Amino acid sequence: MSNQEAETSIHDQAGAGDPEVANRAREVEELRAGVDNIDAAVIHMLTERFRVTRQISHLKAEAGFAPADPGRESEQVERLRSLAQDGGLDPDLAEAYLHLVADAAKRIHSRVAGGEV
Incomplete structure (x- = not known):
C-alpha cells in the first residue's frame, strides 16, 4: 500500500468491518477535527x-523608522525558540514561523512607508 492510499483511506476505514480499525479511524477523524479547530484559531490569531x-x-x-528592526527580530527568535523548547516544540519550527511572519510584516512596513497602504 502506498503512502497516498494510507493517507486517503482513513475516512473509508471509519465504516470498515473490522471494529478495531473502524475505531482507530474514528479516533483519527476526531483528532483531525481538533486540528482543524486549532488551525482556524491560528488563522484568527494571525489576522x-x-x-x-x-x-x-x-x-x-x-516617525521615519526603518521597516526592519534586526535587534528586535533577534530577541524574538531567542524568545520564541525558548518558548518552543519549554513546550516540547521543535525550536526550528518556532524560528521558521517567526521568520515567515516577520518577513510579511516587513513587507507591510515597506508598503506603508512607501505610501502604498
Whole structure:
C-alpha cells in the first residue's frame, strides 16, 4: 500500500468491518477535527497579529523608522525558540514561523512607508 492510499483511506476505514480499525479511524477523524479547530484559531490569531502590525507600520512610517528592526527580530527568535523548547516544540519550527511572519510584516512596513497602504 502506498503512502497516498494510507493517507486517503482513513475516512473509508471509519465504516470498515473490522471494529478495531473502524475505531482507530474514528479516533483519527476526531483528532483531525481538533486540528482543524486549532488551525482556524491560528488563522484568527494571525489576522489579529497583522492588524496590530499594520498599526505599527503606520507609526513607524510617521516617525521615519526603518521597516526592519534586526535587534528586535533577534530577541524574538531567542524568545520564541525558548518558548518552543519549554513546550516540547521543535525550536526550528518556532524560528521558521517567526521568520515567515516577520518577513510579511516587513513587507507591510515597506508598503506603508512607501505610501502604498
